[in-house]
Amino acid sequence: MAVITTVDDLKRIYKRRVPKMFYDYAESGSWTEQTFRENTTDFDQIRLRQRVAMDMTGRTTKTQMLGEDVAMPVALAPVGLTGMQSADGEIKAARAAEKFGVPFTLSTMSICSIEDVAENTTKPFWFQVYTLKDDDFMQRLMDRARAANCSALVITVDLQMLGQRHKDLKNGLSAPPKLTVRSVADMMTKWSWGLGMLGTKRRFFGNIVGHAKGVTDPSSLSSWTAQAFDQALDWDRIAQLRKMWGGKIIVKGILDVEDARKAVNVGADAIIVSNHGGRQLDGALSSIRMLPDIVDAVGEQIEVHMDSGIRSGQDVLKAMAMGAKGTYVGRAFVYGLGAAGEAGVTKALEVIHKELDTTMGLCGETDVNALSRSNLLIPADFRGRWEA
Numbered sequence: 001m002a003v004i005t006t007v008d009d010l011k012r013i014y015k016r017r018v019p020k021m022f023y024d025y026a027e028s029g030s031w032t033e034q035t036f037r038e039n040t041t042d043f044d045q046i047r048l049r050q051r052v053a054m055d056m057t058g059r060t061t062k063t064q065m066l067g068e069d070v071a072m073p074v075a076l077a078p079v080g081l082t083g084m085q086s087a088d089g090e091i092k093a094a095r096a097a098e099k100f101g102v103p104f105t106l107s108t109m110s111i112c113s114i115e116d117v118a119e120n121t122t123k124p125f126w127f128q129v130y131t132l133k134d135d136d137f138m139q140r141l142m143d144r145a146r147a148a149n150c151s152a153l154v155i156t157v158d159l160q161m162l163g164q165r166h167k168d169l170k171n172g173l174s175a176p177p178k179l180t181v182r183s184v185a186d187m188m189t190k191w192s193w194g195l196g197m198l199g200t201k202r203r204f205f206g207n208i209v210g211h212a213k214g215v216t217d218p219s220s221l222s223s224w225t226a227q228a229f230d231q232a233l234d235w236d237r238i239a240q241l242r243k244m245w246g247g248k249i250i251v252k253g254i255l256d257v258e259d260a261r262k263a264v265n266v267g268a269d270a271i272i273v274s275n276h277g278g279r280q281l282d283g284a285l286s287s288i289r290m291l292p293d294i295v296d297a298v299g300e301q302i303e304v305h306m307d308s309g310i311r312s313g314q315d316v317l318k319a320m321a322m323g324a325k326g327t328y329v330g331r332a333f334v335y336g337l338g339a340a341g342e343a344g345v346t347k348a349l350e351v352i353h354k355e356l357d358t359t360m361g362l363c364g365e366t367d368v369n370a371l372s373r374s375n376l377l378i379p380a381d382f383r384g385r386w387e388a
C-alpha cells in the first residue's frame with residue numbers, strides 16, 4: 001500500500017480500483033446532495049479547544065457501545081452492496097472490525113449473507129433490517145440473525161421509500177452489474193476488482209435471493225424491493241418488531257427530538273442520529289447539527305449514537321464531545337475496502353483511531369468517556385435559528 005495518512009488517501013485509491021457504478025453508488029447523496037455535503041462541512045465549523053501542560057499519558061479510547069466493549073466508539077455502519085465494492089466485502093469488513101475491536105453491522109441489502117458473515121467471524125455482530133411488509137420474511141430474517149448470534153438488531157426507519165440518487169439511475173446500478181459497452185469498458189480497467197469478483201460466488205443479495213418468496217434469481221429483485229418496503233411503517237410496527245426480535249434494538253435514522261422521544265417510548269436500547277449519510281431527505285439538517293438537541297432531550301434515557309459525515313478521528317471526538325455515546329462510519333470504511341480489501345478497512349480504522357487518540361491528548365483529555373462540550377469551540381449560531 002502507498003503511504004496512507006488519511007481516509008481521503010484511501011478514497012483516491014478506491015476511486016481508481018472500483019467500477020464507477022459502485023464508486024458513484026457510495027459517493028452520492030440524494031437530489032442536490034446538500035445534506036450529503038453539509039454532513040461533512042458542518043463538522044468543520046466546530047473547532048477544538050487546545051489545552052497545554054496537562055498530563056496526557058495513559059490515554060484510552062476504550063469504551064462501551066450497547067454494553068459491549070469497544071476499542072474506540074466507532075462501529076461500521078450497515079452499507080448495502082458492500083460485497084460489490086470488493087469481493088466478499090462484508091466478510092472482509094466484519095473481520096477487520098472484529099480484529100480491531102469495534103462492532104460490525106451487516107445490512108439486509110448485503111451481498112454476503114448473515115450466515116456467510118457468521119461462518120467467517122468469531123464474535124457476534126449487529127444486523128440491520130429495513131421494515132418490510134412481509135411479516136414471514138421479517139420473522140425469518142430475525143430468526144436467521146438470532147441463529148447467527150447477532151447481539152443487536154438495528155432497525156432503519158428513514159427509508160420507507162428511496163431518496164433519488166441521480167447517478168444510480170444514470171449508471172443503471174445493479175448487483176451483479178449489467179454488462180453494457182460502457183460498464184464492461186470501465187470494468188476492464190479495474191482488473192483487481194474483476195479478478196476478485198471472478199473468484200467468488202457471492203454476487204447477489206445474499207439475505208434475499210432464495211429466502212424471500214418469489215425471489216429465486218436476481219432479475220426479480222428490483223420489483224421485489226419496490227413493493228417490499230413498508231411505507232405504512234409507524235411506531236406501533238417498530239414496537240411489534242422489537243417484540244418479534246426479543247433482544248436489544250437500535251433505531252437508526254432519527255433526526256428530530258420528537259422522534260427521539262418516540263424511540264424512547266417504544267423501549268429502544270439506543271438510537272442513531274442519522275440522515276442516512278445524506279442519501280434520503282435532501283435538505284434535512286446534518287446529523288452533527290441535530291445531535292446536541294437530541295442529546296439534551298433524551299440523552300439521560302437512552303444511548304444516543306450518531307453517524308453521517310464522519311471521515312476522521314477529529315470528527316469522532318467532536319461527536320462524542322457533543323454527547324454521543326458512539327459513532328458509525330459508512331463511506332470511510334467503504335473507501336478502505338475498495339482501496340485494499342480487509343487491510344484497507346483496518347487502515348481506515350487505524351487512521352481514525354490515531355487521529356482520535358492524538359487529538360484527545362492535544363485537547364488535554366486522556367479518556368474518551370470524559371469528553372464534553374467544553375473541549376469544543378462551537379459557533380454561537382451552530383444549531384441555527386430555524387422556524388418550524
Ligand SMILES: Cc1cc2nc3c(=O)[nH]c(=O)nc-3n(C[C@H](O)[C@H](O)[C@H](O)COP(=O)(O)O)c2cc1C
Pocket residue numbers: 025026027039077078079080081107108109128156252274275276277278279307308309310328329330331332
Ligand atoms: C453505499 C451506502 C449504502 C448504504 N446502505 C445502507 C443500508 O443498507 N442500510 C442502512 O441502514 N443504511 C445504509 N447506508 C447508510 C449508512 O448506514 C450510514 O448511515 C451512512 O453511511 C453514514 O454516513 P457516512 O457514509 O457519511 O459515514 C448506506 C450508506 C452508503 C454510503
